[in-house]
Amino acid sequence: MARVALIKLFTGLNLAPAQLSGELLRAGHKSKIIYFKNYEDHLVGEAGNYEVADFSGRLYSIDGRELIWNCYKPFSDTEYELLINELRDFAPDVIGFSLYSGIIKESAQVTRKLREHFDVPIIWGGAGPTLEPELCIPHADLVCINEGEEVIVDLANRVDAGLPWDDIEGTWVKAADGTIIKHKNRPNIPLNNIAIPDWKRGNYVHINADQVKRGRFPQNLGREYPIMTQRGCPFSCSFCIESRYQEMFGKKDSLRRRSVDVVLEELRWAKQFLDIETILFYDDVFTVNPQWLREFLPRYKEEIGLPFWCYTYPTTHNVELLKSLKAAGCISITMGVQSGSERILRDYYNRPTKMTRVIEAGREIVEAGLTGFFDLITSNEFDREEDLRATFEFLLEFPKELKCVAFGEMISFPTYSYSLMSEQN
Ligand code: SF4
Structure with a gap:
């Protein structure tokens, strides 16, 4: 049995540590999930x-x-001490970091500190290392590219058996002489085989504001249970990581959905063992694959019966589908709109959608009796006055019942096609 500590810098939804921990536990290893610092x-x-x-x-x-x-707030000496003490108590054989591109420098800072105290392999994984492994590998011993379920178990098995871990498929490895070994990618994993995520409170530690709290999720993971029934997206918006993953790993077969039986098995477990009140379906677009939904929704209502939230897209629902979601327990739904300008949607966001359809899709949400939310990106650098006016006019026509909780400006993540357009601009 190997002991693997999974560190997630900053709070926020992150299913990865729970999923990886679930995989490790199922394979007979031990794990601990540490959330370090709050955003x-x-x-x-x-x-x-x-x-x-x-x-x-x-x-x-x-x-x-x-x-x-x-x-x-900057990482304090006390917080570092708390982190090191937690890890000392756990005595890890492997330390893993889950990160995106925005926290490479912070992850490097914490990794450096931990190396002063722990002589174990340190692996980085997540969206950041997948998109920019060359920026990450100088700091880690291994970088996991793409999905990490099989990689983390493979690594734990090898460490446990005292075997070399420098030839694991799906990783980049830094050899002792500093050479970078780039192994080939693993294919996308079949989702019906993934483990039930580890949401047992006893495996969680949260360090922030010079305090350590054990057996408690960070505050944003309360009585809501987050789950994905799918990975991938049928769309390829230029500003979204899904489009980048499709470019890197192929669009064909990238959209995968777990079987109805497997999803319900996880939800039955969550309902039985966790004190949850609501389900959050974090699928990129839950309202695709009507055949799957026809099978899933009645069984969900009967076997789980908890209120739920999910995402939709302007062209993937109709009022009948939304009513069937509501009948199964859906109470609220969020739809991506992103701009009221068809020019921006078509020429810069790669999500060509008629605004008449977006408005109709909003009305359908209201007609179905769901509480609706929408996402809108503001302040993108390609907006002209005519685009801002189009968005303003759109907002006047869009049903007032739909709420936008906040308006965020466009952020260009490295290597996305939107970012490449932005660089050329
Ligand atoms: S629809 Fe949403 S998840 Fe899919 S590519 Fe566009 S922004 Fe990403």
Whole structure:
């Protein structure tokens, strides 16, 4: 049995540590999940008092305040000490970091600190290392490219058996002499085989504000159970990581959905063992594959019966589908709109959609009796006055019942096709 510590810098939804921990436990290993530090939003005028992660941005709240998101207070000596003590108690054989591109420098900082105390392999995985392994491998011993379920178990098995771990498919490895070994990617994993994620409170530690809290999720993981029935997306928006994954690993077969039986098995487990009240389906677009939904929704209502939330897309639902979601327990739904300008949607976002259809899709949400939310990106650099006017006109026509909780500006993550357009602009 290997002991694997999974570190997630900053709070926020992250299914990966729970999933990887579930895989490790199922394979007979031991794991501990440590959330280190909180993200905070602060008014623009106050953000200078904080550190700000890369690829952060401005958020315009509905009451007109301008906020900077992904701020944090610097890592204190006490917080480092708490982290090191937690790890010492656990005595890890492997340490894993789950990260995106915005926190490479912070992850490097914590990794450096941990190397002073622990002589074990350190693996980085997640969206950041997958998109920019060359920036990550200088800091880690291994970088996991793409999905990590099989990689983390393979690594734990080898460490446990005292075998070399420098030839694991789906990783880049830094050899002792500093040479980088780039192994071939693994194919996307079959989702029906993934483990039930580890949401047992006893395996969680949360360190922030010079305090350690054990057996407690970070505050944003309360009585709501997050789950994905699918990975991938049928669309390829230029500003979204899904389009980048499709370019890197192939679009064909990238959209995978777990079987109805497997999803319900996980939800039955969650309902029985966790104190949950609501299900959050974090599928990129839950309202695709009507045949799957026809099988799933009645069984969900009968076997789980908890209220739920999910995402939709303007062209993937109709009012009948939305009514069947509501009948199964859906109480609210979020639809991506992103711009009221067809020019921006078509020429820059790669999501050509007629605004008449977006408005109709909003009305269908209201007609179905669901509480609706919508996402809108503001402040993109390609907007002309005519685009801003189009968005303004769109908002006047869009049903007022749908709410937008905040307006965020466009953030260009490295290597996305939107970012390449932005660089050329
Ligand atoms: S529909 Fe949503 S998840 Fe899919 S590519 Fe577009 S932004 Fe990404």
